[in-house]
Amino acid sequence: MNSTNVSTNKIKNNNNIPKNIQTIKTINPSTEEVLREYNLITKEEITDLARKSKKAYKEWRKDYKRRTGFLYAFANEFKKERERLAKVATLEMGKTIKEARSEIDKCAWAMEYFADNGGVFLHDEVINTDARKSIVTFEPLGVIASLMPWNFPYWQALRFAAPSLIAGNTIILKPSSVTMQCGLEIEKIFEKIGLPDFVFKTVIASGTEAEYLIDSEDVSAVTFTGSVPVGAKVAQHATSKLKKIVLELGGSDPFIVCEDADIEKASSGAVKGRFINCGQSCIASKRFIVVKNVANQFLEKFIEKTEKLKIGDPLSEETDIGPMVNQAAIENIDDMVKQSIKEGAELATGGQRIGKENGSKGFFYRPTILKNVTPRMGVAREETFGPVAPVIVAEDEQQALEIANDTKFGLGASVWTQNLNKAEKYSKLLQAGIVTVNNVVVSDPRVPFGGIKNSGFGRELSKHGMFEFVNIKSIRFYDQLIHQHYVE
Numbered sequence: 001m002n003s004t005n006v007s008t009n010k011i012k013n014n015n016n017i018p019k020n021i022q023t024i025k026t027i028n029p030s031t032e033e034v035l036r037e038y039n040l041i042t043k044e045e046i047t048d049l050a051r052k053s054k055k056a057y058k059e060w061r062k063d064y065k066r067r068t069g070f071l072y073a074f075a076n077e078f079k080k081e082r083e084r085l086a087k088v089a090t091l092e093m094g095k096t097i098k099e100a101r102s103e104i105d106k107c108a109w110a111m112e113y114f115a116d117n118g119g120v121f122l123h124d125e126v127i128n129t130d131a132r133k134s135i136v137t138f139e140p141l142g143v144i145a146s147l148m149p150w151n152f153p154y155w156q157a158l159r160f161a162a163p164s165l166i167a168g169n170t171i172i173l174k175p176s177s178v179t180m181q182c183g184l185e186i187e188k189i190f191e192k193i194g195l196p197d198f199v200f201k202t203v204i205a206s207g208t209e210a211e212y213l214i215d216s217e218d219v220s221a222v223t224f225t226g227s228v229p230v231g232a233k234v235a236q237h238a239t240s241k242l243k244k245i246v247l248e249l250g251g252s253d254p255f256i257v258c259e260d261a262d263i264e265k266a267s268s269g270a271v272k273g274r275f276i277n278c279g280q281s282c283i284a285s286k287r288f289i290v291v292k293n294v295a296n297q298f299l300e301k302f303i304e305k306t307e308k309l310k311i312g313d314p315l316s317e318e319t320d321i322g323p324m325v326n327q328a329a330i331e332n333i334d335d336m337v338k339q340s341i342k343e344g345a346e347l348a349t350g351g352q353r354i355g356k357e358n359g360s361k362g363f364f365y366r367p368t369i370l371k372n373v374t375p376r377m378g379v380a381r382e383e384t385f386g387p388v389a390p391v392i393v394a395e396d397e398q399q400a401l402e403i404a405n406d407t408k409f410g411l412g413a414s415v416w417t418q419n420l421n422k423a424e425k426y427s428k429l430l431q432a433g434i435v436t437v438n439n440v441v442v443s444d445p446r447v448p449f450g451g452i453k454n455s456g457f458g459r460e461l462s463k464h465g466m467f468e469f470v471n472i473k474s475i476r477f478y479d480q481l482i483h484q485h486y487v488e
Contacts, residue, residue, distance in 0.1 A: 024177045024204060029094040029323040030314060032361045038180050038204045043212045049201055050218035053143045053170045056198035061140045061168035064119060071115035071166060073193040075108040085154065085185055087315070092179045093150050094323040094363070095277050096314045107158045113445040114466070118166035121463040122470075131476040138470045140168030141244065142220035145213045147174045147234060149226045150325060151280045153182035156225050156248075159443065161186075161200065163466035172219070173202045174210050178325060214238050221245065221469055225282075228383075228454050246458030246468050248282070248450055250383040251411030253441060254404035255285035256426070257298050258397050258417035265438065266416040267301035270389065273414065273440035275309060275367055278324055279333075279387035282455075283412045283434070283441045286384050288391045289400045295393045299371060302389070303349050306367050311354060323363040324386055330363045333386030337368060340379040340390065345370045350387070375403050383409065397426070405431045411451035412441035433459075 022040040027033065041049075060067070078085070086100035095103075125136040144164055148157045153175060161171055175183025187202040203209065207230075214222055214237050221244040224234045231249045238245040255273060257266050273285030290298050314322030324330045330353060337351050350368030355361070365387055373380055373390040380390050394400035404413060412434040417423050420437070427435040433451040434441050443449045448464040450456060459465045 022206070024180060024206065026092055026178065026180055027326065028091050029325055030091075030362045032363075035091060036181065041203045041205050041209055043209070046203065046205070046209060046212045047216060049172060049198070049203065050143060050213065050216040052198040053172055053201060054218040056196055057140070057142050057168075057170040060170055060196060060199050064122070064166075064168075067166055067168065068115045068118065070190075070193060070195055071111045071118075071162065074189060074195075075111040075115070077189050077193055078104060078108045078111070081185075081189065085182075088181050088185055089153055089179065090314045090322070092181055093153065093325050094314050095151075096316075096319050096322045098317065099277060103152055103155050107154050110155075110159055110162045110445040110461075114162040114166045117463075118163070118466070121466055122167060129476060130482070131478050133477040135475050137473045137475060138167065138467065139473055140164075141469050141471060142169060143216075143218055144169050144171050144469055145174070145210075145216075145219045145222045146171055147210055147222065147224045147226070148176065148183070150176035150178035151277055151282075153179035154186065155443075157183065157186055159445070159449075159460055160223050160225075160465075162445070163461070164469050165200070167466055167470050169220075169469055170199045171201070172213060173200070174205045174213065175202060177206060180204055210234075211237060214243070215241060219243070223458075223460075223469075224248070231456065244469070246450075246460065247456035248458075248460060249411075249454060249456040250385075250409060251282045251284075251451060251455050252286045252381075252383050252407050252409040253283060253412040253414070253432070254407075254430070255288045255440075256397075256400050256404055256413070256415045257288070257290040257294060258400070258415065258419075258422070258426075259291045259293055260418050260422075261294065261298075261416035262418060262438075263294060263297050263301060267298055267305055269414070269416065269438075269440050270298075270302050271305045271309070274389045275306070275321060275387050276440075278321055278365075279367075280325060280329070280385055282383075283443065285389075285414060285440060287380055287404070287407075288389055289394055289403050290391060291397055291400055292393050292395055295391075299348065299369075299391060302391070303369055306369055306389075307349055309367050311364060311366065321364075321367055321387060324365055326363060329386060330365050333365060333384065333388055336379050336382070336384060336386075337370070337388055340370055340373065340377050343377045344372060344374070345377060345379065345390070346372045348391070375406060381407070397422075401426060401429055405429075408454045409451070410453035411455035412436070414439065414441055 089100040225248040309320040311321040348369040350366040354364040413432040423437040448459040450459040
């Protein structure tokens with residue numbers, strides 16, 4: 001994590017901070033300078049906040065049209081603040097400014113999409129049964145605790161918030177300690193448009209305080225996006241309290257290049273799919289599985305295009321690759337590269353930190369392609385959360401599919417072929433929650449998003465994501481008692 005939890009017992013009390021208060025520091029990954037220091041919320045404050053959020057929920061759920069108006073207002077204000085909000089994300093976690101702007105745009109789109117369509121999704125369903133009238137209604141659950149990561153700090157918070165708010169839930173967001181300001185900026189925009197108090201609140205919290213939030217009897221459900229180990233702990237904690245949870249965890253998405261693929265398009269897609277957000281994306285392409293008879297051609301173009309990427313200051317319009325999020329992340333990715341080389345992989349390009357040899361600051365790592373990678377190597381088994389692309393050569397397309405499915409993850413996958421009948425067949429054979437043909441995997445408010453296996457369970461986005469956090473209630477109206485029911 002790009003943050004430090006520090007006890008102010010060890011800091012001079014020169015800011016009117018009580019000595020027993022715990023704090024979080026955020027650090028600019030380009031310069032390694034401290035950006036801000038935040039006080040952690042207390043257990044008592046969490047209890048009070050959850051209680052007030054539950055009270056706000058009782059009013060918020062009543063008026064759908066009012067909720068729609070607030071989502072439209074938020075989208076408009078978010079777009080107005082685009083440049084400032086994008087810069088906050090770039091400074092906190094290092095994504096390039098042009099990628100940060102795109103994230104803002106996508107968030108506004110999602111808010112508008114659910115404001116446009118929420119009423120259709122939530123409309124009562126009428127079902128023909130033996131009763132005079134049978135309907136299915138969709139009612140909000142209550143207060144939802146949202147535990148979100150740092151790599152897309154606005155998008156991952158709001159892609160959950162948009163459908164949940166329109167459904168009538170209230171939300172308490174715990175952002176990553178790396179991108180605390182991004183989480184607070186979301187709350188500020190809601191405050192600016194006049195959202196009722198405690199409908200959406202951001203808390204400054206560590207893992208300990210997050211447990212207090214999950215434990216609160218006023219919190220009805222939990223959504224978590226992050227790593228597999230932490231997700232497992234959050235799920236165990238939430239389910240021990242019998243609370244609904246949705247998990248969006250890691251991925252090791254296969255990028256399958258078939259023998260009839262358009263290599264020019266596939267190689268461009270490989271660069272886009274692997275190096276977005278400096279490779280720090282759960283749905284980034286992470287295993288490049290290429291059929292043998294086009295492997296050399298694909299690899300040559302992939303290397304050529306990767307080496308043209310510009311690395312540097314993420315605030316520059318010209319930069320394609322910014323820094324990794326923190327020191328731990330860059331050390332982990334460098335260790336994975338070195339270990340894969342020991343195991344027999346060959347460095348095709350990249351493979352080193354930038355700037356440390358001359359004492360410059362920042363967590364910059366050169367975009368890297370590894371060849372001669374085998375499916376059993378760690379770089380092909382674990383999630384490579386950084387700018388490293390392992391290329392695996394398969395004998396044929398059948399073996400490519402087998403390699404793609406031989407993983408503990410199951411989030412996304414992409415298939416590159418000019419034969420759409422083949423693409424449809426392969427897409428159904430791939431064990432993943434999302435499959436894209438001739439393009440990279442991206443999330444979209446209109447379609448469900450989520451994985452299987454260790455990539456989590458449940459869905460976000462679309463009506464299916466909305467329904468994760470509603471009570472799907474059946475109601476039946478009878479004229480008289482029916483006597484012939486002999487089973488439950």
